[in-house]
Amino acid sequence: MSQDFRLNNIGMVNRNKKISFTFNGKKYFGYEGDTIASALIANGVHLVGRSFKYHRPRGFFGVGVDEPYAILQLERNNERDPNIRATEQEIFEGLEVKSVNCWPSVNFDIGAINNFLKMFFPAGFYYKTFMWPPSFWYKIYEPFIRMAAGFGEASIKHDKERYEHKYEYCDVLITGSGPSGLASAYAAAKNGARVILAEDKPRYGGSLLTSDVNIGNQTGAEWSEKIITELKSMSNVIVKNRSQVFGYYDHNMLVMSERISDHLPKTQKYLPKQRLWYIRAKEVLISSGSIERPLVFGNNDTPGVMLSSAAKEYMKVYGVLVGKKPLIFTNNDSGYETAVEFKKNGVNPLILDTRKEPSSDIISEAKNLGIEIKFSHVVVAAKGYKKVKSADIAKISDNKKDLSNIENIECDCICVSGFWTPSIHLASQSGNKSEFNEKIDAFIPKKSKQKENTIGSANGKFTLEETINEAFDKGYEVSNKITENNNKVSIPTVVEKKSTEHDKFWCVPLPKGKSYKRFLDFQNDVAVSDIELALREGFRSIEHVKRYTTLGMATDQGKTSNLNGLQLVSDIENKVVPQVGHTTFRPPYTPVSIGAIVGREVGKHSKPTRKSPMHEWHKKNNAVFVDAGVWLRPRYYKQGNETLFEASKREAKNVRKNVGVCDVTTLGKIDVKGPDAAEFLNRVYTNAWLKLPVGKARYGVMLREDGIVMDDGTTTRISENHYHMTTTTAQAANVLSHLEYYLQLVWPELNVNVVSTTEQWAGAAIAGPNSRELLTKLFPNTDVSNEGLPFMGYKEGDLFGIPAKIYRISFSGELAYEVNVESNYGNFMWEKIIEVGKEFQIQPYGTEALSTLRIEMGHVAGSELDGRTIPHDASLEGLVSKKKDFIGKRSLSRSAFIKPDREKIVGVVPLDKTTSIPEGSYIVKDPKAKLPNPKLGHVSASCWSVEYDNPFSLAIIKDGKNMIGQKLFAMSPLKNKTIPVEIVSSHYVDPEGKRVRA
């Protein structure tokens, strides 16, 4: 297919490399360096989508990030990437894109009927049309809105692409590589500063690529090429293209999204798709340039109406003509540059200038080139549905209120220029309150809140000379604050055409009897009439008008629409724009992929995975793992076709009958050392610690200041000033912070140090009646008899040459020991235990059996100590000292905690001895009581008691002590179960605790 709109001798795309791609299933070709937009325009395609509300035909309006129309959906390898701006996405071989927001096709769109039902879609239509009756919402309104709305479909599949994060520090971050960005980066870099220069587009240079200027005897494009080449060669400079700084956060933290392989075919296996940079900059120079403002007239959303600067860039950068019969509609000199460019490429434009008799260099040049110019003229309305075919133009009176001599002119595109709007978004995000500049009819940044300066046209400097001078100065000034090198480079001379003042005109009045839609917000279909309506309905604050009409709320964030919206509101309100103010700019400046924000922290990588040194053994022995915080722990060891239930029962039974071994490496371990360690523990735990002898362990409970149990565990006195504290797996990190808090801030006079040793020790719990015999064989040189190592005793031992620590403590309620060795010996220890334990019928057991064992013993764990229980509730009041003070003690005497019917832990057994009680069930007196049924408490943990071979649960219920023996009901509305139960003691097995002391 021939490219009818491609120019031959102009542009920066690589003519030697043809690239084919498909758009809506049809094959097109372009050149390397083309965007989807430039390649489609080269092929004469201007209809690419449908608008949001009225489904009006949509073409291309801009040439970059400001694009409100050409939002496409990219598809490759069955993956979808919605919300792609055709003006930014570069083409690559095999690229597939399609239109969005149109059904069944872009050419025939059923939703366009909305265009004829406009009366139903005025401002605030969401709040009006779709409100009543409420029953219609789910069935009719919502499905309708969902089908008709939206910019593409998100894929529901897992995103296989890779996104990375990077942290970077620099002296000066410069956002944009136009003239001000290049000049300031050069000045700062030459002064020794570490510089990052970020450019959103693939090519560096910004407006220098398209403007007819001269810097230091070179063309703008040549000069930018020279500067960027030198910057790239400097070791103190990072230069990044395809990189958008989209967010300015606190303390000069900026976030930049780098598109690494979005423009490449999916063949680079190890290249990430995008990289998110978190940049902490000492100084920021915002050189994000400015965006051309549209002019508002009838049907100004018709495909073929576009910004004049975009038309120029399509010619100069891509070698593409947006039309062959262009109409230039301008209120300033910029439109003339586009007209001159058309003329130079053999196309005859017609200029309509709203000004009466302006004169300047570029106007003279246009006249000399023989370009036809009509002063005091405007476009009244564009004609044509899917593409501009002609325009109604008119002469406008000096007061800009009356139209005359309306005539129809044939044209195939209308290039508009309503002057320039500085991109102050980043400055605004940084906290900089902007001010309205009357001269340019736009806001510019005011006083910096953070270390930032806005330069160039983003700061309202619209001549190249001002821009270059300011940028060289600022680049030197901010870098010198940091480097103090005093190395100032000389500023090159600038040659440019002098321009004259723009016309403060932006909206063409409607001719008598016509009601053309004049659009302000092109993506959200907000027209002049919508704003007028909102104001008639009483909306005054610009923030309210924005939300009611959705002006500036689309994915382009109103980059082209905001100012015209403000102008309209201020005109109607008879105010000046600064009184109206502008809405707040918030990050991101441009849409950012969720994938980029998430980075590598997906799936298993969303948190670290911690494994015990015995992990490989567990794997080899068919362990089924469970996440315990960030740890992976064996839940059970599967034999044959066993279920979880069968396996855990077998493992738990074997502990009660023979001996089992459980990996307890994950328990938190903290070394507490120092002469005041005992005193410290005495303040941290609820029970007494001052008299614990060396070589003994004690169970302790610690509270928060509000009296709630924070954690429990055993702590052992290893030597005079050295204690080994254990915490639950889940609370290990919190307990360490808690201890550090009290040592550093509350009682700094205590001479104590704490440090986590969790990862230094591998632990194995050996539990069951055969455990002592097994230990005797493991430690033949150590006396582990009941006298030599009594319950809650501690000893060091020698495990086949490896130093080990033996604690006689028990969670299972059986005779049990915990053996710790240095982590590196963990697997050795484990294999020895299994090997030697064979003759005692040892079996490893997982967390499920561990739970069963502790539940039927009535030992509390995380499901009871759930951040709501005080010691009494968990039957731990015996451990609360009456004599001494400790953290949280004062709270325990608060009225709610001492009322007689306070909750208490109990055991629950189903009357039929077969129905398991779902965890979380309510305990109630009357299952048929009116809802909400007053509950006595809840079931915290359930198991199948291997001792009695029936279900058993723990529950925390009101006045639990006096409930024992009562017949109540466990209700689970979630599982729709009501189970008659009997309340029993929570100590279901061995209530006297004989076994652990045996």
Next chain:
Amino acid sequence: MLYIFCPHCGSRSQNEFAYGGDATVKRPELNKEISDQEWNNFVYLRKSPRGKHLELWHHISGCRQWIKVERDTSTHEIFKTYKADELTE
């Protein structure tokens, strides 16, 4: 993201720290008779001032020291940071 100066380590990003609340709260002394009201104030009641605020941060992924940070709660400006045992102005 804040950039917090740790008196032990230097300036570090906020994600190395955990927030620790109001640094002006003083825990009542141990073994001291204290009314329900006073205790309640200590455990639960915190001011939430707009403007200058002395607060605790724990350099949890760094030196593990608790530090005091004087920060403006509306602008996030940090005026000064102190070691745990340093007297504040």
